[in-house]
Amino acid sequence: MFSRARLRDAEEHAWPHRPNEKDGDVDVTHQQRGSGGSQRTRRRTPVLVGLGATVTLLLTACSSPTPGSGSTWDLVSRGWLPGADDVASINPITRSLWVGSWIAALAIGIVVWGLTFWVIVRYRRRKGETGLPPQLRYYVPMEVLYTIVPLFMVGVLFFYTARDQAEIEARYPDPAVNIEVVGKRWAWDFNYRDEDVYETSAQVPMQAGLSDEQVEAEIPTLYMPVGQSAEITIHSRDVIHSFFVPAFTYKKDMVPGRTNYMSVTPEREGVYSGKCAELCGEYHSAMLFNVAVVSQAEYDEQMSALRARGQTGALDVDLGPSDLAPNQIGLPTGQKTETTG
Numbered sequence: 456m457f458s459r460a461r462l463r464d465a466e467e468h469a470w471p472h473r474p475n476e477k478d479g480d481v482d483v484t485h486q487q488r489g490s491g492g493s494q495r496t497r498r499r500t501p502v503l504v505g506l507g508a509t510v511t512l513l514l515t516a517c518s519s520p521t522p523g524s525g526s527t528w529d530l531v532s533r534g535w536l537p538g539a540d541d542v543a544s545i546n547p548i549t550r551s552l553w554v555g556s557w558i559a560a561l562a563i564g565i566v567v568w569g570l571t572f573w574v575i576v577r578y579r580r581r582k583g584e585t586g587l588p589p590q591l592r593y594y595v596p597m598e599v600l601y602t603i604v605p606l607f608m609v610g611v612l613f614f615y616t617a618r619d620q621a622e623i624e625a626r627y628p629d630p631a632v633n634i635e636v637v638g639k640r641w642a643w644d645f646n647y648r649d650e651d652v653y654e655t656s657a658q659v660p661m662q663a664g665l666s667d668e669q670v671e672a673e674i675p676t677l678y679m680p681v682g683q684s685a686e687i688t689i690h691s692r693d694v695i696h697s698f699f700v701p702a703f704t705y706k707k708d709m710v711p712g713r714t715n716y717m718s719v720t721p722e723r724e725g726v727y728s729g730k731c732a733e734l735c736g737e738y739h740s741a742m743l744f745n746v747a748v749v750s751q752a753e754y755d756e757q758m759s760a761l762r763a764r765g766q767t768g769a770l771d772v773d774l775g776p777s778d779l780a781p782n783q784i785g786l787p788t789g790q791k792t793e794t795t796g
């Protein structure tokens with residue numbers, strides 16, 4: 456930081472030269488400074504009241520937990536990040552990056568807000584002051600400081616982001632489960648490569664006025680065995696979609712002509728919602744699915760059920776709507792409400 460003397464020095468050497476009180480050329484803008492102490496006290500009161508109100512508001516906000524999301528401390532320690540720490544192997548990595556970024560942002564915020572309020576109070580216009588305060592053209596040490604400090608901050612954020620991203624993106628050398636997910640307007644196909652079976656889905660007709668429960672019953676479910684490392688291979692048939700399971704705290708774009716991967720180990724049994732997270736057209740908001748993390752026995756059962764339904768092999772990425780059966784077409788055509796089942 457810079458001492459007051461150095462700042463004063465800079466002011467005096469700024470161009471054009473500021474009229475100096477010592478020279479007898481008194482700056483009119485400072486004529487009234489120091490007089491009217493009682494007025495100054497009165498003016499401070501609204502500022503203090505404002506600060507107090509802000510602090511009270513912030514503290515109140517901190518103590519009200521979102522219903523159904525665990526204890527207040529749990530919420531605070533997660534930085535209000537939705538989900539939990541133990542659903543997927545990715546969770547602790549994204550959580551530490553999220554919380555760390557917020558702590559850094561708040562620390563910087565406190566410094567910036569503090570300096571802002573200090574300047575507002577310290578250099579406010581006093582009664583009787585007219586004209587502009589002394590104008591500084593430049594002050595090299597300060598400019599160097601506010602160039603280097605943001606660069607350093609970006610560098611720190613970049614370091615942790617790059618480190619954590621590399622960890623999340625590292626592909627398992629030998630995943631226990633290999634699943635291929637294909638996005639299509641506006642539904643999903645899941646190819647279970649190890650079992651040589653597939654699940655398919657059609658556009659869920661949300662536009663037909665179905666209730667949430669009916670939509671929920673129609674959307675496809677991706678099954679994953681708990682505790683098994685899985686590599687999810689990600690493709691698109693038509694436009695860019697995004698494979699997003701909020702509980703995994705990670706998502707991956709599905710780009711036509713490109714293969715992406717998500718390496719994840721689901722760690723807690725349960726049914727989690729999934730969705731397309733890239734605006735892909737008219738029924739993008741209806742492009743939903745579930746992820747059921749189940750025991751190995753239940754997983755095997757589901758694979759057998761797909762086999763029993765004759766859904767063996769895989770639905771190739773290159774298949775277009777004309778190559779697919781009505782119940783496999785994501786695109787709603789004709790009487791689309793009849794295409795499921």
Ligand SMILES: [Cu+2]
Nearest residue numbers: 696731735742
């Ligand atoms: Cu989509």
